[in-house]
Amino acid sequence: MKFYKALIITLAVSYLLTSCFEDNDDNIIQASEINDFVWKGMNTFYLYKENVSNLANDRFTSDAEYADYLNDFSSPEQLFESLIYERQTFDRFSWITDNYFENEALLNGRTLTNGMQFTIMRRSDTDPVRYGIVLYVLPGSSADIQGLKRGDIFYAVNGSDLYYNSPSDNNYSLFDSVTYSIDLGTYNTNGTPELDDDSVTSLGESVSLTKEDFTENPIHVNKVLDVGGKKIGYLMYTGFNGSSSELNNVFATFKSAGVTELVLDLRYNSGGFNSKAILMSSLITGQFTGDVLIKKYFNNELQTIFEDQDPDFLIDKFINNEDGMSLNSLNLNKVYALTTVWSASASELVINCLKPYIDVIQIGTNTSGKYQGSFTLYDSPDFTKDGVNPNHTYAIQPLIFKYANIDDKTDFFDGLEPDIFLGETRTNLGILGDENEPLLAEAIGNITGTGKFINQKGQNTIESDNLEPINSIKGKLIDDRKIPKHITNRLIFE
Known part of the structure; x- marks a missing residue:
């Protein structure tokens, strides 16, 4: 049968989630309330619904079975991710947020940023050493005030050389701080098209950057x-x-x-x-x-x-x-x-x-x-x-x-x-x-x-x-x- 649910707030102790979430008033709410919203939204709208068996309209035969399913997940994020169809191929872009105010700001171009738009680059497939290159700078931002410009090279953050071994083994979290410094350098190809003999040489100069609430003009x-x-x-x-x-x-x-x-x-x-x-x-x-x-x-x-x-x-x-x-x-x-x-x-x-x-x-x-x-x-x-x-x-x-x-x-x-x-x-x-x-x-x-x-x-x-x-x-x-x-x-x- 088609099983569309009203909001489930489980009353029986056996159905309560052990983990809870706090709202903006520090009141404890049951995670199942959020999980119910996540599942209903995905069941109703998700583009790849037909490819995810747990989103089928007849997946559950009773409210109790549905509640048990929701309560198996430790967080709304875990539930959401379990409903994504082939994250690395078909759906690389769906996301969940615990703060829709921040999400709305982000979508409208307002972010906490220092204005340095950059990418991380490698010298070769085998070398874990990384460096950054500035792609563009937001006018009026911290990066702009500090004089950074497109093409500037940096190789370290807060004095630590950048490296990348895998998605879980790198030090890119250095960029998460509200304020951090970058060490500038120059890129040298050594006159060859190969990357293995390339190098980044320090300029002996560092720049301190501070993030602020900033709206980018596109x-x-x-x-x-x-x-x-x-x-x-x-x-x-x-x-x-x-x-x-x-x-x-x-x-x-x-x-x-x-x-x-x-x-x-x-x-x-x-x-x-x-x-x-x-x-x-x-x-x-x-x-x-x-x-x-x-x-x-x-x-x-x-x-x-x-x-x-x-x-x-x-x-x-x-x-x-x-x-x-x-x-x-x-x-x-x-x-x-x-x-x-x-x-x-x-x-x-x-x-x-x-x-x-x-x-x-x-x-x-x-x-x-x-x-x-x-x-x-x-x-x-x-x-x-x-x-x-x-x-x-x-x-x-x-x-x-x-x-x-x-x-x-x-x-x-x-x-x-x-x-x-x-x-x-x-x-x-x-x-x-x-x-x-x-x-x-x-x-x-x-x-x-x-x-x-x-x-x-x-x-x-x-x-x-x-x-x-x-x-x-x-x-x-x-x-x-x-x-x-x-x-x-x-x-x-x-």
């Missing part, structure tokens, strides 16, 4: 370049969040300057809100208003209900205004996208979903390969924040849909492959927005017809142990619409 660099008679707009966009009006104003500047070519730099953009991806796609174009941009696919049960009751929820269309704000669209038929393995989710959505409509010339390396999206689910009757359970601040961010373009292209697990492969090199990162920065220079050369492309795929391209810049959120696409109440009501009470 419009990191924007400028108009006049090259070879071409008006080229350049926008480095680091996250699909922030102000829609500010982004619209950037495109107004491009439009008034007569921009006819656009380079969209997404190399460090790991995603963000679905609505901002729609906005970006519509600003680049403008001639496709009302046409389908995105198609979404949920788990089988949800998909059937949406198709029956609310099919419009399964698609997103190009727009020409947002909340009454007219868009300064460029009406382009071509865009250049700069990408790396850190370009994920909403970044990939823009590239993939624009391709059926205009030429998208991708320059860089393969993207991350995240074609799924999530909603924030709260412990409330309809999983929205309205009427949220006041006893705790847990929320879950599971993958609940995958997206495709109008031609149904999806499931690009290995990422989107560039038209022109050009890896960032550790010895020549360049200045973001500068005409001579390698990736931008390649785009400009392609635009003006003067490009002399050299495939830089090789040992000196940037690699990292965790394949993501430190201080970033792993690939995310957050659908910021609410699921209609008539849909959740049908799911919960059916």
